Amino acid sequence: MTLSNRLKSSVSTLAQGVCGVAAGLALVFAIAGAPGEAFAQAAPAPAVSASAPAIQGQGPALWVVKDTDSTLYLFGSIHVLRPTTGWASPRVNAAFESASDIWFEISNPDDQAAMIPLIQQYGLSPQTPLSSRLTPEELAELDVAAKTIGASAAQLEPMKPWLVALSLSVAPLIKAGYDPQSGVELALKARAEAAGKSIHGFETLEDQIGMLATLPDDVQLEFLRETLKDYDQAVTLLDSLVESWAKGDVPALERLIVEDMKTDAPELYKVLLVDRNTDWADQIQTQLQGSGTAFIAVGAAHLAGDDSVQSILKSRGVAVESVE
Template sequence: MSLTQLLKTAARSAVGVAAGLALTFVAVDSAFAQAPAAPTITPATGQGPALWLIEDADSRIGLFGTVHVLRPNTPWGTAKVEAALAEADTLILEIKDPNDQAAVAPLIQQFGVSPDRPLSSLLTPEELAELNAAASALGANAAALDPLRPWLAGLTIAVAPIIAAGFDPTSGVDTVLRAQALAAGKPVGELEGAEAQVRMLASMSEETQLAFLRSALRDYERASTILDELVQAWATGDVEAIDRIGVEEMRNQSQELYDLILANRNRDWADQIQTMLAASGDTFIAVGAAHLAGDDSVQEILEDRGVRAARVQ
């Protein structure tokens, strides 16, 4: 497998939610997925994923947690989510167009490759053997991944077993909501965009990048099981379980990673929501479910600032 092919594989795979620490990484690399022409949503079997509503005199904002990659036909649709999206003037995602190949591929090349500091110079022989075994699922080997920076190698390894287990980027909630909004003639905006997310990942210290890669190698065989647990919690609206699986695990592993991936971004998004409230209109915001769980969730930050997000589902 050539380096170019490997990068494309990593980008295509990383559209979804990865296991463990990769839960919030994956939206950056969705450039090679193709959005479904006519997305359908399987109805939820219970109350469905959690939905919050933020309102003032002339603004209404729906706040919905997503999973970026799902098994096809995962049940999650509800009348309240459908109505909130239908009533909204605009849909806001983390990344406006996760299928924009031209935007993402050069970023991966720029920030994800470091041939002058290969993985073979950073990992032990035992870790390189583990990397080689995990890379075999991609039709690659440790030598093919050697030029990648640790964050991209870790992301590739974390997501590969998830895709192999049948999780599909085109079934991801963000992709489906975007297609529905565009079909209804609604504009789609973004909270940060692909470049910001790639730069964020690349800004991690090398120590934290290596910790993430080692975590991906350690959890490789159980990655799809972890994701199934997260999806089950999300699909049933169990926010406490999402906190335990997708948030506390990250905080326990690395405070730097937790601040970078969740806490800092949640504060920025809360700023943007307050700006939206200061204007007027009806907006539907959909972000990774881990951002809406835990003590540093978007809702908790807003609550501390005197802005209430009321759960309606």
Template sequence: MTIINRIKRAGSLAGRLAAGTALGVGLFAAVAVTPDFALAQEVRQPGPAMWVVSDEDSTIYLFGTVHLLKPETQWRTPELDAALAEAAELWLEVPNVDDQAAAMPLIQQYGLNIGGAPISSLLTDEENAQLQAAAAAIGVPPQALEVMQPWLVGLQVSVAAMIRAGYDPASGVDTRLKASADEAGTPVRGFETIEQQFRFFHDLPQEIQLQFLRQSLATWEEADEMLDAMVELWAAGDVEGFEALVVDEMKNEWGELYDVLLTRRNADWAGQIQTLLEGSGTTFIAVGAAHLAGDDSVQSMLEDRGVTVTRR
């Protein structure tokens, strides 16, 4: 059975979208607390896809990430390490990807709904039962979820499901790359701020937020198989398979969320990359893998602007 067929048996489109958000938005590390881990050292080929953009005096590497990974997942390759060693700067979605202290006041500002309708009043009896079960598994009092906006409850449930399946924000590619850059003294830049990423969800209509929450609840029990299949595609560098599984169906079935989380941001990042090309030197860019697959990917938008992008 192919990877794609296996994951389509494992869960619905809604479930794949909920899990796939971990490949497109970097907030997961900011809202989860996880234990230390031991990083696997063995190198596996082939590895995740990488692209390069260059001109006479600039080289920019593009690398797709997964924001949570199992500690034993092997993704480092000699080619990747060589590109990182060459780079004078590391660019991530946000520069302080693991800064929970910075995230907390933003959660209060954009994630809470003090005085508004409690979350349970917006859900069916079945959904509330699912939420109670998820809250118990997370170890969060149900009353704490009542004052959260639907998007934040959905994100908390998604993160908890991933952690329960063995995925760890501390093992995520962005977190590990930042740690390596900090150790080497390499400057870390960001396309966005944590506040901007919170606002992407906060500004969604309540109906879309509730859909995201329902997706997370409906797939709580099957997150492990869905994530394993998506990560397998990513780790093998199967961009086409990943595109068909995650990006295309998100675009076809969830247009508004796709537009907010991917299309608009990709366009903004393509513009920032063009500005980087006007300078000189070598830059390594690592963003969620969903941003580097499909017709609306960062690479496609760069090519529409006349910039040549080459798969390495």
């Protein structure tokens, strides 16, 4: 399969993965906050509710890792949700309340003051504007698409292709009512802060930006070109993913995001999932050497499939059980 065809088949998968489960809330939060201003300055973040709508049925999946003196809960999150989506089941609430330490992908996803300089450093390239990389026809398409995020092709000129593509992928989700403020992490972070729990992160803001900023230039450009054709498909795919996640259907999550990314975009699959899952499994094993109870919430795609965090831990002899 050619690079063009592979990326064409995986643009919506990547958008779904980045915005929904895989690459991280920080980028989505920043893009949703001020896309039309090309991240020139941060807008104040609205308050986050420390509660979530009631859940029906079993709710999203939850796992636990234990040894003689440690209990670590693993919860797959969705970074952006509609405010009406319920996920805080009794078992999730009980696990969260029992923990003294809360772990996320990053500890400060809503810190736009820290994010904006990184976006400017890794997402802008004024010396090679988009008009020098795209055809006149593609620039016209970009101008039409840019209007959906309150911008124009001229305003996006200094941005690198990966950042423009991701911005256009996020825009339909926000328009459809998805909101990082309603996502799992920010609600749990607010609850943790109110309860005085310790908050930790597996990665840094710079780590998350670097995942996409270091993609080869030809891959970034193809991602942008295909996004211009297909960016409005992300809503339908994320709707399906959220429906499966909310009822704890992990095999469906694997089919919807993990298998597609693994097949259609193996380079991205390795960068966004395998490498990070391996690193997080290392950190979890380090936590097991200590004691106490922790609650770990990371993107749901990281907890599905043969290369999931749980699978890596099990391959190392660490017992992981589902919480029923």
